[in-house]
Amino acid sequence: MQPPRPDPIVAIATAPGRGAVGIVRVSGHALGPLADALLGRLPAPRVAAYGPFRDADGSGIDHGLALHFPAPHSYTGEDVLELQAHGGPVVLQLLLARCLTAAAEVDAGTGAARLPRLRLARPGEFTERAFLNDKLDLAQAEAVMDLIDASTEAAARSASRSLAGEFSGAIHTLRDGLIHLRMLIEATLDFPEEEIDVLSTHDVRGQLSNLKQTLADVQARARQGALLREGIKVVIAGQPNAGKSSLLNALAGAELAIVTPIAGTTRDVVQQTIQIEGVPLHVLDTAGLRQSEDEVERIGIERAWAHIASADAVLLLHDLTRLQDPTYQVEDRHIAAEMAAQLPRSVPVLHVWNKHDAVPGALPAGDGIGLSAKTGDGLEALRQRLLALAGWQAGAEGGVFIARQRHLQALARANDHLAAAEAHLGPPAAALDLLAEELRLAQVALGEITGEFSADDLLGVIFSRFCIGK
Structure with a gap:
């Protein structure tokens, strides 16, 4: 027995606000009666048809283009009807409401063929149906949203490659290699009387080594892709008047933060996302770190330390013009020591020596960077x-x-299972049953990326983050 078909869904598929064109999208099965009620006919497949979109009394809501994509040759794998109208929010809401009322009229028996109940789409439901109907795998479905959310050109191009299937193709290549290796090992377990030395005859160790190397390459490319997608959080910290706000402005190329000679000007966090070679960096300017009796400034300092604790990297800014001030130096060392105590070793703290233009040649020895936020000297470094x-x-x-x-976590688990599989090759003796199990677990981890092995709750979380209409 065929499973029941899901209800047709409808949504506005363009961003909120006014625009030249807006799209209302319908996906389901047997959309002919709905098209007849709205347009007077069902458009020919994949041919734009211009005409009025009709209201219930026969008057025109708007004139525009209608496109019909019959299943399975559509984005969702179902019949899809797209109505392209003028992009005013009122017009689109009228058209959306007309789709819902027209479906109700057909259901009530107006002489047309019965149309299943039409309802508003949930966030991400069109792409979810594309996934469920095998038009996209899970990695490609996620790439749709990543392409929409891309904040840099490099991120957009990377998401486009994933949407085209490059990432999935790399995962499938690894999966196929694992399946082939599992087949050899499990055949030996099933037919032990053959007494074939599968490890040497088929160079299992060499095949496993090649799989590990291929996986390492995929991991490296995925880590770079995750960096393009998410960027890193960089916190600028230091004592008052070190030039933190000036540095943020210089990096951003805009006057985002107020700069004055008065200590404690910055009371709250100022954040700006910049990109360097396509990599997004979320840079935060924080309140100057010091002991303060001012209640508002003290709250700002507490927030500064909270952001430092969650940073991916910290720029500890020093004022070169105050190198000879013993009090300043003591406080600088105290801040550096407190950061070292609070931050994990994986979070780098880069010492940046500002106001190099005022005291050229005064840069202390070490791995820090000298610059001038005022002149821009040293910013590129x-x-x-x-x-x-x-x-x-x-x-x-x-x-x-x-x-x-x-994705990175799934790749890491697959790598761990391949390492465990290699350990089961011996010496002293190979444990083929344990080797086969580790290969199976590695395959399961890879399958989570493309959706071959995915829990329903994971799918719900992924698609709920999409916009309505996509």
Whole structure:
């Protein structure tokens, strides 16, 4: 028995607000009666038909284009009807309401063929149906939203590659290699009387080594893609009047933060996302770190420390003009020590020496960077250091695909299982049953990326983050 078909769904598929064109999208089965009620006919497949969109009394709501994509040759794999009208919010709401009332009229028996109940689409439901109907795998479905949300050109191109199937193709290549290796091992377990030395005859160790190397390459490309998608959080911290706000303005190329000679001007966090070679960096300017009796400033300082604790990298800004001030130096060392105590070793703290233009040649020895936020001298060196801290590899954007943290975690689990499988090869003796199980678990981890092995609750979380109409 065929499972019941899902209800047809409808939504406005363009962004809120006014525009030249707005789209109302319907997806389901047997949409002919609905098209007849709205348009007077069902348009020919994949041919734009111009005409009026009719209200219940026969008057025109608007004139526009209608497109019909019969199943399975559509985005969702179902019959799809797209109505392209003028992009005013009132017009689109009228058209959306007409779709819902027209479906109700057909259901009530107006002489047309019965249309299943039409309802408003949930967020991400069109793409969810594309996934469920095998038009996209899960990694490609996520790439749809990543392409919409891309904040840089490099991220958009990377998401486009994932949507086209490059990431999924790499995962499928790994999966096929695992299946082939599992087949050899499990055949040996099933027919032990054959006494074939499968490990040497089929070079199992060599095949496993190749799979690990391929996986390492995919992991490296995915890490770069995750960096393009998510960026890193960089916190500028230091004592008052070190030039933190000036540095944020210089990096952003705009006057975002107020700059004055008065200590404690910055009371709250000012954030700006900048991009360096396509990598987004979320840079935060924080209140100057010091002891303060001012209640408002003290709250700002507490927030500064909270952001420092959650940073991916910290720029500890020093004032070169106060190098000879013992009190300033003591407080600087105290701040650096407190950061070292609070932050994990994986979070880098880069010492940045500002106001280099005022005291040229005064840069202390060490791994820090000297610059002038006022003149811009040294900013390019800082940008390149930030890229290095983020883990970005120059020129990598041409070969990466967009990835999420769940993808990286699944790849890491697959890598762990391959390492465990290699350990079961011996010496002293190979444990083929345990080897086969580790290969199976590695395959399951990879399948989570493309959706071959995915829990329903995971799918719900993923698609709920999409916009309505997509």
